[in-house]
Amino acid sequence: MKTYMPTKDDKFTFGLWTVGNRGRDPFGDAVRPALSPIDAVKRLSALGAYGVNFHDDDLAPIDATPTERARLIREFKTALSDYGLCAPMATTNLFYDPVFRDGAFTANDASVRAYALQKAMKAMDLGVEVGAQIYVFWGGREGAEVDAGKDAVTAVKRFRDALNFLCEYSRDQGYDYRFALEAKPNEPRGDLYFPTTGSYLGFIATLDHKEMVGVNPEVGHEQMIGLNFYHVVAQAIEAGKLFHIDLNDQKFLRFDQDLRFGAESIKTLFFLVKLLEESGYSGPRHFDAHCYRTEDAEGVWDFAAGCMRTYLIFKEKARRFNEDPEIQSLLSEISAGDPAVADCSGPYSRARAQMLRGVAFDRAALARKRLPYERLDQLTIELLLGVR
């Protein structure tokens, strides 16, 4: 009997802002009291989490005095140490304050861009102090409602300038950061400039230090517009660019819901977990979600426990999928090729091209080959439903 209890080896992390979410939304006020970082650490540790992540302003208010800030950081580090958690990822809040209302790195106002850089540098220092090795960039305000007002080509250039600058800063300071870029199609801006993880993969290829920059895909951000998140992550992994991942859930075609992992997209998230576990991805499994606004302060921990538990259930099902003889037999049948064409495949050579040009393919015969995907998908569903 599996217990699905998380351990530190599972590398589950939460953001301070996730368990600390107070339930404010565009049409309603906060419903839960503030949660101190110390209490977050305590409770997450008790539930079996591995780490906790933060924005600069989660640890100390944006207007904190240096003394206050130092104290808050000290207390947080002590709590991490006392409760055996780490803080593997850090990030900068470049979206909440009104100063960023038209963007941070892409703002039209050069002073805002400079301030954003400064804030990111300081937050990187803070991250290092707390032990973070992954630095996430989510450009929550890097977008527009009025395309007349901000040239989209310029916006890309400005974003690159900022990233190049901060890569150099990280290296110059001797920091060991890997940067992970997090895409989102819209919200809070009408349109954000890098709407999908794919956009960032394209962008990274244009950076000065592309080797230190990867992506941080978030389930809900791709699912808002109906993308297949398993496919998104597969491309990132295949490119060696999955540096971090934000796990949550989301109904397609809705505002950013940040639901408990596995609350909606059972089949897709099963394939996601299977991929993460089998791909050799060794980074944190970070839950960037929050509980329903209907919960009280205790309900937060039901939410957090549920995220981890469902992940482990999917992990166990992935094992069973691999051991299911009927499923594996269908997969073999589907993948079986014709040995006669084996020589056609392989890297280009003039000889191979010549040979390939000469093969007389029997199109109709190839089209007749059985592809029992209905049966395979049905077995997958039954495995997921626990009836095999």
Place this chain on the structure above:
Amino acid sequence: MKTYMPTKDDKFTFGLWTVGNRGRDPFGDAVRPALSPIDAVKRLSALGAYGVNFHDDDLAPIDATPTERARLIREFKTALSDYGLCAPMATTNLFYDPVFRDGAFTANDASVRAYALQKAMKAMDLGVEVGAQIYVFWGGREGAEVDAGKDAVTAVKRFRDALNFLCEYSRDQGYDYRFALEAKPNEPRGDLYFPTTGSYLGFIATLDHKEMVGVNPEVGHEQMIGLNFYHVVAQAIEAGKLFHIDLNDQKFLRFDQDLRFGAESIKTLFFLVKLLEESGYSGPRHFDAHCYRTEDAEGVWDFAAGCMRTYLIFKEKARRFNEDPEIQSLLSEISAGDPAVADCSGPYSRARAQMLRGVAFDRAALARKRLPYERLDQLTIELLLGVR
């Protein structure tokens, strides 16, 4: 008084499959007779188009004999020459025949992958024969409904193998092709592996000959899932990767509509035209659209004329936008920066970082700067509506 009549200098092209679309859809039969490539050339030339593009199977049926094929190609070339059109882009149909029902380059069956490569090579030869210099790849069946059945990481690798092979083939043959990859999120497959132009920008960075591969964004393919097409193209242009473009229109959140250019997305397509015209993009303006199923054979030409005419109207409005003093004054105001921070911006140096860290920004003051986007957008709308 502007006439908005297209000329060859406008570089407007249409696909044979666009004006030749017979109106078949998932719930209904063809409503228009077949249109011969020759007639398409004749009519498009009369309307002021610059060129016509084709899939291999548009020119000659997939089962044509070599003699038949040669005759059809000869006639087509003669027509091009007679009517003064060129054929700047070619592509392979890797989606219609049942053999491709589970993909072409990513099919699980190695024989299908080999046949797809062969078909692409032959189609590239055909393209060269007709004078095409851009080769578009749209992987209409490169996707899945059943993620259990096809490993998404493997799919990316297979697609790369095919592209690397064909790049080498092009070079080895001395062809001068530039490849343009065309993304689409879904339809006809449940999910396609490279759902957005961004995904392809990321993928291109992993190719052996990345310099010869760019993208072919299509308005409708990005708009199906609500992306801002102007932003999509801006990123591609900024990366030097806009090798071709498919112009049409589409309501968000719908099946692939392929509507007449400008029929729906007035504001976005205005900014698109402005961007294309001002960016130095010198490639074809290709319309990949078709007329409503309610049209008869003559209505096709109303459709084609409308695409070009609306493009030219937007182009003229872009000129006016640039000359409108109130709009330009608002833009100046929005972009005006504080000279005091000028030194903060620029490439990284330790000195600049040091200096930037020391600046005392007045967050509240920066947040108070006026950003009159409502006024600017209203003026844009009024310019578009022809009331300024």
Place this chain on the structure above:
Amino acid sequence: MKTYMPTKDDKFTFGLWTVGNRGRDPFGDAVRPALSPIDAVKRLSALGAYGVNFHDDDLAPIDATPTERARLIREFKTALSDYGLCAPMATTNLFYDPVFRDGAFTANDASVRAYALQKAMKAMDLGVEVGAQIYVFWGGREGAEVDAGKDAVTAVKRFRDALNFLCEYSRDQGYDYRFALEAKPNEPRGDLYFPTTGSYLGFIATLDHKEMVGVNPEVGHEQMIGLNFYHVVAQAIEAGKLFHIDLNDQKFLRFDQDLRFGAESIKTLFFLVKLLEESGYSGPRHFDAHCYRTEDAEGVWDFAAGCMRTYLIFKEKARRFNEDPEIQSLLSEISAGDPAVADCSGPYSRARAQMLRGVAFDRAALARKRLPYERLDQLTIELLLGVR
């Protein structure tokens, strides 16, 4: 050990067009041979189905001679009787033929409207002959791409005229039909006039014989635009208007996929089955879906078997949900009210209004009441995953 084998008591039905779907789509040709109605009956009966439904043109080609038509109908009736199936629902194909390219009952051309009425009358006669008692109307072409061309108010009036006419026809002929209206937001038209089941519920209220008209909600049609199908059906049931139901599945924000029941939306379809089974709905459970285009002729039956099997799995899980003590205890807690306000609820009376106005509610106390939805949803997910 449950076997999840369907029996006739489960009232599972399929359309001839569903198992007979040949896999044609907008980008590809048919991949499967035609399936005769007789073979469909035979195979469905063997799988445990209860009935089979049809469009007029599914039974006999639109151009069949009277003799041919009579023979086809006779053979179909014999097959039904031989294999113990019924044909509880019939419908008219008012979308495939080019004559309907701009609509049937809402067409601008009065002759087309008249022809559509005639075709529906004849199809109703045919339905009665085969024993159907439910008559479904799906207006596949009742929409527009060009709102300039068809007045939307007039379209509603025309649709009402047709429905009123056909209600009278049914009564006048002594037919026992109940009409079920099936909504869809778009596809194949850019927009359809009654986009949601809700629209039809509103429309029915304006009919002459509203008592004989209800709705036929289809999972995929509401899910295309992201609606909660369980909510949609709940409203229809509550209004006494669920006359028929089309079961399938669909990812949100995509073309009409018609996937195998339960292939995607596990949680929603579980609540749907629970609702259908507990609401007293006694009509057919009709699967309006088709297998993937990748299947061959035999794969069709994997698909059909899977639809029924997953329904039965959900039905069994609904039973367990009702018997799960922890789930039921959470539900009791959530629903528990304060007896003190019991008198406030009930139909309006001046006294009750007066009393209610005078109650001093403790808003803060009410807001503190625990609502453990995270826990409840997690238990639901675990029940669905078979780990409770």
Place this chain on the structure above:
Amino acid sequence: MKTYMPTKDDKFTFGLWTVGNRGRDPFGDAVRPALSPIDAVKRLSALGAYGVNFHDDDLAPIDATPTERARLIREFKTALSDYGLCAPMATTNLFYDPVFRDGAFTANDASVRAYALQKAMKAMDLGVEVGAQIYVFWGGREGAEVDAGKDAVTAVKRFRDALNFLCEYSRDQGYDYRFALEAKPNEPRGDLYFPTTGSYLGFIATLDHKEMVGVNPEVGHEQMIGLNFYHVVAQAIEAGKLFHIDLNDQKFLRFDQDLRFGAESIKTLFFLVKLLEESGYSGPRHFDAHCYRTEDAEGVWDFAAGCMRTYLIFKEKARRFNEDPEIQSLLSEISAGDPAVADCSGPYSRARAQMLRGVAFDRAALARKRLPYERLDQLTIELLLGVR
């Protein structure tokens, strides 16, 4: 030369919450200072508005003392009178306070339902005091994320109980209210129970006093899920149920944007204005929108002026559309019918049915009739772009 300046005859209204919106969003804080109702009245009057609408809590804080409340209402009424505005519509805020976090009329907690009723009754009294005749219900929290926790059939019944109660209350008090129900598919809840205007049209038919209840469609609420808003309003008007309307704009497939009227959906909103102006709708043209978060306090008025101005531009274009000879000639052609079938149409009679059954329609000929929608739509676009 048209000036497009609004006058009171245009019946433009704004909500206090619209011009008073402070720019808070899920990822950011307020950016604008609070605007007093008095200042809102003053500025709107100066811009040419006709009226101003409010939620109960917009006029007086939810915790105001009776004295404070009375003073605020008195001052507001004085301002209305001083500046010549009316307050034609009122509504209750049943979504902001934590007490409503799981719904108001549909809450699981009977005390919350009772409190919601009480709050609505008091707000109706307040509305009457200020002169409102239309009462809008938007059930912002009437939904769920966890379908396990709230029975959707029960939710509909509870909502009906509340509406029936409040209808009686209105009548019993001698109030002259017409109720207008406002649908929304989701946000802030994962799913709202009445997701579309259609759902409410269906629901209204089940009320005790259906004659006093209609709908208040909002552009953005239907466009979030891609519905054609012109069609939505046409159905409501045709049913005699358009009691109020919320004008704004929205890109499809996004969170609730509440954009300036006409900022995005030029063609659809043109047809909407045309419909409103030609249908005899005599109610307010209410703008339920707010300015971009990037605006400062003055930008609010650019936003408000733009809403009205664009409405008037569309109104003028509707006039031109009706006077454009080429457009009108196309419309005549499209609508022309065959006099021979005139007798087929009309209410049901046995004779007419008999006759209709006997007509020999020439399907192919009907399918050949020209339907020049491409041309018509192109002319519409050109009229909208001001180049005809």
